[in-house]
Amino acid sequence: MSPDPAAPLGLRERKKRAARRAMSEAALKLAMEKGVEQVRVEDIATAVGVSPRTFNNYFSSKEEAICSFIVERQELLREALRERPVEETLWEAVGTATVEAYGSLGEPNRGSVELARSLLLHPSVQGEFLKAHAKVEQVLADAILERAGAGPENALNARLMAAIVESAVKTAFFSWLIDEGSRPFLETLDVLLHEAAAGIPSLTGPDQK
Amino acid sequence: MSPDPAAPLGLRERKKRAARRAMSEAALKLAMEKGVEQVRVEDIATAVGVSPRTFNNYFSSKEEAICSFIVERQELLREALRERPVEETLWEAVGTATVEAYGSLGEPNRGSVELARSLLLHPSVQGEFLKAHAKVEQVLADAILERAGAGPENALNARLMAAIVESAVKTAFFSWLIDEGSRPFLETLDVLLHEAAAGIPSLTGPDQK
DNA sequence: CATTAATTTGCGGGGTACGCAACTTTTCTC
C-alpha cells in the first residue's frame, strides 16, 4: 500500500521523486528568470518534458511547486534535532538543529536578493510560502514533542515552540530579503533564536528601562 | 489622492466599506453553509447584489474575502496597544492588548467548530488565512516598534515579537479548532502568551528536569 | 511472461481573475 520507507526504493519511487524535484526546480528557475506572472504551468511542464496534466498531479498550483524547496527541509530539520545530545536544553538542541538544518544549504546567494524579493513578496506566492513553513512547523512540533516527552500537557507548548522557531526563521529570512545592509541570514537566525528563547528581553534597549 | 483617514468619511468611502464588509460576511456565511468548494464568486456577488466583476475589484479571490475578518482586527489591536499604560512591561502591554483585541469579539462559538474546521483546514483557504495573519503581524510589529522606540536596533526584535504573538494566537486558535476538549480560546491564548514571554520554560514538565 | 498496480496523458468542463471601455454616481469647483 503505502511505500515502505525502509525499502531500497524501486525505480517507480525514484522516478517520482526525480520528477517532482525537476518540476519544482524548473518552476523556481523559470519564475526567477521571467517573473511569476510570466510563467505558465505549460512552460514548467514543457521544461521538464511532461504534460501539463501531469504537473497538476504533483502540484496543485505553480506556486506550490515554487515553494516546494522549503518543505523539503522537514527531513533535515527532524534529523538534526534527533541527533542533538540529550544533555542539551530543549532550546539549545532546537536552536542548534535549526541553524544546522538551514546552514547545510549554505548562506543564501546575495546576488539574487532582488529576484527572490520580487518573487516571494508576490501575493500569489506568499500564501504558498506561508503554507510551506506551516508544514515544516508541523513536523518540528512533532519532533519537539518526541524529544520533550509526548505528555498531553506538552502538546500545546511543543506546537507553540515550533511556531516560535519558525517565526524566527521567517523573520530572519524576511530581514535578509528586505533590509539591504542586514547581517548574513544564518547569523541573524542565531541571534533571533536566542532572543526568542529568552522572551526577547532586549527590546527597548539592553539597559532595561 | 489617497483618502485622509482623519476626515469625517464621505458617502463614497462609507459605501465602499459597507460593500466590502457585506461581501466578506456573505462569503464567510455562504462558505460555512455550503462548503468552500460549493460557493462560486457569482453566488457571493449575487448575495450582496453586486456584479461578479465588482467583487473582484474588492477581493482577488473568494478565499481572501472569507479571511477578511481576520485582517479587520488590525485596528482593534493597534488601538488596544496604544491605550496600555506606559508603566507596563512590553509583554504585559502587548499581551493584554492582544487578549483584549480578540476578547472584544467574545469567545468564538463552540457550535460551529465543525464548520470552521472544515473551512480553515481546507488548503485553498489556509493560504489566505496565513496571509491575513501576516498582515496583522505587520501592523502589530509597527505598533510594538512605536511603543518600544523606533531605533533601528529594535526593528528586528519588534518584528520577531509580533511574529511570536501571532504564533500564540494561531496556536491557540488551532488548538481550539482541533482539540475537542480544549480550554476556551481566550484562556489558552493568555496562557500561551505568558509561555512565549518566558521562553516556554514549562516544556518538559514544571519540575525542570 | 502475464497479471496486476501505478502513472501519464488528452479531453472537456466549470471557474477564476483581470484588462479594457463604456456607463453611473459622488465630489469638487466656481
Added chain:
DNA sequence: GAGAAAAGTTGCGTACCCCGCAAATTAATG
C-alpha cells in the same frame, strides 16, 4: 447648483487554471 472631474461599477472578452474521467503506457510481482 450646474457642469467638470474623479472614482466606482459593470459587461465583455480573454487567457489561464484545476481537476475528474477514461484510455494508454509503464513498472512491479510471482
